[in-house]
Amino acid sequence: MCRIGQEPGPHDADNEDDEEGPTAAFAALLEDSVEELYENAPCGYLSTLMDGTIAKINGTLLAWLGQERDAVVGRMRFTDLLTVGGKLYHETHFSPLLRMQGELSGIALEIKEAGGGRIPVLVSSVVKHGGGGEPQLIRTTVFDARDRRAYEEELLGARKAAEQARKEAEADRARLQDALAVLQQSLLPDSLPSVPGLDAAAHYRTASPDRLGGDFYDLFPIDADRFAFFLGDVCGKGPQAAAVTSLTRYTLRAAAVHDPDPVSALTTLNQVLHERYTGGDPRYCTTIFGTLAPDPATGRVTVHLAAGGHPPALVLRGNGKTEYLPTPGGLLVGVLPTATFTAATTVLEPGDTLLLYTDGLTEARTGDDRTALYGDEALLDFAADHAGRSAQDVIQALTGLLDDLGDGLDDDTALLALGAPALTPRTEATA
Amino acid sequence: MDVERRNNVTVTGNPSGPTVVLAHGFGCDQNMWRLTVPALADDYRVVLFDYVGAGRSDLSAFSEDRYASLDGYAQDVVEVCEALDLRDAVFVGHSVSAMIGVLAVGRAPERLRALVMVAPSPRYIDDDGYRGGFTAEDIAELLASLESNYLGWSAAMAPVIMGNADRPELGEELKNSFCATDPDMARVFARTTFLSDSRDDLKAVAVPTLILDCARDVIAPREVGAFVHQAIPGSTLVTLDATGHCPHLSAPEATNEAITDFLARLP
Numbered sequence: 001m002c003r004i005g006q007e008p009g010p011h012d013a014d015n016e017d018d019e020e021g022p023t024a025a026f027a028a029l030l031e032d033s034v035e036e037l038y039e040n041a042p043c044g045y046l047s048t049l050m051d052g053t054i055a056k057i058n059g060t061l062l063a064w065l066g067q068e069r070d071a072v073v074g075r076m077r078f079t080d081l082l083t084v085g086g087k088l089y090h091e092t093h094f095s096p097l098l099r100m101q102g103e104l105s106g107i108a109l110e111i112k113e114a115g116g117g118r119i120p121v122l123v124s125s126v127v128k129h130g131g132g133g134e135p136q137l138i139r140t141t142v143f144d145a146r147d148r149r150a151y152e153e154e155l156l157g158a159r160k161a162a163e164q165a166r167k168e169a170e171a172d173r174a175r176l177q178d179a180l181a182v183l184q185q186s187l188l189p190d191s192l193p194s195v196p197g198l199d200a201a202a203h204y205r206t207a208s209p210d211r212l213g214g215d216f217y218d219l220f221p222i223d224a225d226r227f228a229f230f231l232g233d234v235c236g237k238g239p240q241a242a243a244v245t246s247l248t249r250y251t252l253r254a255a256a257v258h259d260p261d262p263v264s265a266l267t268t269l270n271q272v273l274h275e276r277y278t279g280g281d282p283r284y285c286t287t288i289f290g291t292l293a294p295d296p297a298t299g300r301v302t303v304h305l306a307a308g309g310h311p312p313a314l315v316l317r318g319n320g321k322t323e324y325l326p327t328p329g330g331l332l333v334g335v336l337p338t339a340t341f342t343a344a345t346t347v348l349e350p351g352d353t354l355l356l357y358t359d360g361l362t363e364a365r366t367g368d369d370r371t372a373l374y375g376d377e378a379l380l381d382f383a384a385d386h387a388g389r390s391a392q393d394v395i396q397a398l399t400g401l402l403d404d405l406g407d408g409l410d411d412d413t414a415l416l417a418l419g420a421p422a423l424t425p426r427t428e429a430t431a
Numbered sequence: 432m433d434v435e436r437r438n439n440v441t442v443t444g445n446p447s448g449p450t451v452v453l454a455h456g457f458g459c460d461q462n463m464w465r466l467t468v469p470a471l472a473d474d475y476r477v478v479l480f481d482y483v484g485a486g487r488s489d490l491s492a493f494s495e496d497r498y499a500s501l502d503g504y505a506q507d508v509v510e511v512c513e514a515l516d517l518r519d520a521v522f523v524g525h526s527v528s529a530m531i532g533v534l535a536v537g538r539a540p541e542r543l544r545a546l547v548m549v550a551p552s553p554r555y556i557d558d559d560g561y562r563g564g565f566t567a568e569d570i571a572e573l574l575a576s577l578e579s580n581y582l583g584w585s586a587a588m589a590p591v592i593m594g595n596a597d598r599p600e601l602g603e604e605l606k607n608s609f610c611a612t613d614p615d616m617a618r619v620f621a622r623t624t625f626l627s628d629s630r631d632d633l634k635a636v637a638v639p640t641l642i643l644d645c646a647r648d649v650i651a652p653r654e655v656g657a658f659v660h661q662a663i664p665g666s667t668l669v670t671l672d673a674t675g676h677c678p679h680l681s682a683p684e685a686t687n688e689a690i691t692d693f694l695a696r697l698p
Contacts, residue, residue: 050681051647051674077674079649084569085576087649088625091676092458092526099680100465110576 044121044142050135052077061142066114078140083110083118094125098138102127108145120149184212187245192219195227197294198301199353199391199419205402207360207409214241214285215358215414216249220256225293228256228265231356231416232287232310232333244283247276248333252289262306265289266333266341270308273334284334286310288327288356292418299350301420306343308333311359311376314383316394318351318422322384324376325354353391353419355383360413361398364405374405391417432492434514438507439487442515443468444477450517451694452478452543454508456526456550457617457624460486463525467679470687475694478520480511484616493616501527501627505534512542521694523547526650526676527624533632545639545697547690550676551659552651553629561630564652570625577618633662640666641693643678643686650676667693 038045044061048054054076062069065081079087086109098104105124112118125140184206192200200219214234222228230252234244248269255268266289277283290305305313307327316322325346331339348354357379364374386397394417402413434440441461444451451471453464461479471477481488482504497503508531512520522543524532529551536543555563556570565573640663644656653670660668669689673682 077649083572083576084565085573088573091648091650092456095675096459096463096677096680100462 043144044140046078046140046142048078048138048140050127050138052079052138054078055137064113064119064142064144065111078138081111083112086110094123098125098127099135102129102135108149111142120145122148180212183242187212187216187242187249189218189220193221193227195219195221195292195294197296197299197421198227198292199417199421201391201395201417203395203399203402203413203415205360205399205409205413207412212238212242214245215360215412216245217356217414217416218249218253219416219418220253222256222260222291226260227292228252228260228290229292229356229416229418230265230287230289231358231414232285233358233360233412233414234285235283237412240281240283244273244277244285247272248285248287252287256289256291260291262289262291262304263341263343266306266308266330267339270333270336270339274337277334282335284309284332286358287333288313294420299420299423301348301352301418303346303348303354303418304343305345306330306341308339308341311357311362314355314357314380315346315348316353316355316383316387316389318349318388320384320387322380322387324380348418348420350420351388351422353387353389353394353417355394356414356416356418357398358412358414360409360411361402361405361415363411364402364413365408365410366405370408374408388422390421391419394419434510437483437489437492438480438511439489440511440515441479442476443479444472444475446476448475449694450476450478450515450520452480452508452512452517452520452522454522454524454528454532455481455485456524456528457620458526460488462486463677464679466683467523467687467690470683470691471694474691478511478515478517480507482507482620484613484620490613490616493613493619495619498616498619499623501531501534501623501629504528504531504623505538508532508535509539509542512539517542519544521545521547521697523549523690524551525549525679526551527627530627530629530632533629533636536638537632537635540638543638545641545693546636547641547643547693548659549643549679549686550645550648550651550656551642552655553633553659553662554627555625555650556628558628561658562652562654564650564655565625573625574618574622577614577621630658630662633659634664636663636666639693639697641689642666642668643671643689644668645671645673645675645678645682647674648676 039059041058041060044064045058046054046061047056053074054072057069057072062072079090082090089109094104094107103126107123108120109123110118110120122143122145123140125138127135128137128139130136188204192202202217204215214237217231219227219229232248234241234248251269251272252265255265259265266287269287273284286309288305288307288310290303293302308330309332312324312326314322315325325344327342327344329340330342333339362374362376362379366372366374382401386394395415398415402409453467455461455463460481464479468477484490484493484498518541520543522532522535529548530553532546532548536546552563554561555565556567557563557565642656642660644651644653656668656670660666671678671682671685671689673685675681678686
């Protein structure tokens with residue numbers, strides 16, 4: 001093994017005492033000498049002046065280079081042995097570091113053979129200082145690194161392949177997310193229609209951009225005087241849930257045109273879902289469906305709705321009172337061949353707002369350890385604080401609430417607020 | 432954006448003296464100037480920094496687009512000058528930084544009043560009637576070696592970091608960062624440096640300029656120093672009796688003397 005160490009160097013002219021000591025005895029026994037070891041060591045040796053001029057070089061390195069000693073010693077600099085890349089590396093890294101640290105080891109460079117070939121080598125250098133501490137010469141050891149270079153190239157190839165695969169995977173993922181986002185949007189209205197005598201606002205929050213959510217809502221005209229709305233939650237997530245959402249949305253729209261009675265519309269949906277998803281893959285949803293009839297004369301909006309398995313709507317009264325509009329007993333839509341749904345009616349006075357939501361909100365995890373649920377009571381309290389506000393204001397406040405819940409939101413959340421506008425604009429100054 | 436953090440700006444020396452900005456070239460970082468700073472520190476306020484992608488700069492600020500031209504690096508210089516609100520500073524650039532300095536003085540003449548170019552080269556590749564010192568094949572081989580060998584180049588720096596018990600002045604921090612350039616960013620810097628052709632920019636230099644070249648420099652041969660001198664009106668050329676591309680390290684006394692002489696003579 002050939003290494004730079006603390007032992008006196010064989011090419012150190014000051015060390016002529018060796019022949020007196022036990023080292024000489026061993027050398028004699030081996031019929032070897034330090035000179036011969038230096039000359040024929042299994043690595044290259046090189047000594048240069050501080051300006052790089054080659055002062056001494058061993059036979060091994062000369063053989064690698066395919067050069068005659070006379071052509072090299074005193075005539076070439078170390079950098080003359082290197083490829084262009086090596087020269088630049090030497091000037092920009094190797095030499096500055098060597099000057100700063102006094103030694104440098106294991107640097108990968110390439111030396112040029114006289115025939116034009118290249119030999120990858122590992123180079124170590126150490127600066128020899130004179131008695132006064134001034135740098136005198138640079139001793140350099142050169143190891144043949146052809147095998148190591150081949151190994152490195154294999155590693156490099158593997159790394160490049162892995163980088164390429166990662167980039168492709170990222171691109172695929174981005175494409176998939178784009179496709180999912182488009183599909184998700186197709187399940188929701190682009191924007192809510194403008195309804196005379198009604199304030200409407202909605203918000204949809206996906207819990208994970210990777211997954212298609214199963215929440216949905218809509219608002220659309222059914223005749224000259226009335227509008228229909230619905231909001232619901234399909235069980236499950238992903239493409240299968242999205243297919244159910246799509247079927248649900250278009251079924252409810254068609255059913256509403258045919259017969260806008262809320263219980264009838266949900267009954268139609270129940271039949272369609274049950275028929276479509278019989279067998280091993282039952283699919284169902286929870287929904288509130290209703291109709292709105294704004295009265296331009298009074299500013300009131302009459303609401304008829306029915307619910308199947310869905311959390312009750314909230315009514316935020318302009319006078320500050322806030323209450324759930326109970327729809328108990330309504331069954332999940334699509335589970336049974338026939339199902340009962342619970343109807344309810346309310347009149348929104350000017351300044352009142354009806355709020356529909358999915359359980360992504362009420363089942364958001366809260367608390368430091370994220371084990372408590374947000375809950376119906378908290379939502380009621382939150383809504384009460386915003387009673388009397390416009391539908392847009394209520395949705396904006398709830399959007400802020402969702403932001404605050406942050407990663408406590410496990411599930412998608414859909415929000416739809418429908419309000420009878422207050423008759424006179426509220427003035428902030430009196431608030 | 433915190434430019435001082437991004438470019439790892441160091442301000443040292445005499446706070447009430449005129450300002451000198453020292454800019455490192457391709458390869459290492461501001462530590463290249465460690466033998467220059469002591470010669471300036473008594474009389475000058477010295478500003479050091481690392482280009483984005485080098486040394487202890489904020490690597491997250493690296494953009495391949497921005498640093499694919501010397502303009503991007505010149506923008507670093509201008510932004511450092513702005514962040515420190517420098518006026519009438521002298522820019523000292525080594526190697527490719529000398530050319531970056533040419534662009535920077537053009538953009539911010541009120542901030543940079545003079546230029547010192549250490550071992551500059553406006554074009555590394557030979558051209559009709561111009562000797563840059565490298566053939567196009569040489570540079571292609573260099574860039575290919577960077578491309579294919581960055582495992583070697585980066586891994587090779589690891590052992591360098593150990594064992595300086597005999598040089599206690601090299602703090603741990605310094606050892607661990609010196610020259611530890613991100614190989615991907617070094618590759619971009621190398622392409623930008625060695626493929627650039629800034630010869631036409633030289634004639635626009637309108638500030639007092641000192642050119643330092645080395646008697647024996649394998650990267651920027653003497654013809655190149657002479658070319659730069661001829662191209663910049665009114666410039667001064669000093670050839671240092673030095674070997675290699677880093678006279679501020681290999682011949683620090685002569686380099687420092689040439690720089691301080693030039694600084695002292697500035698109007």
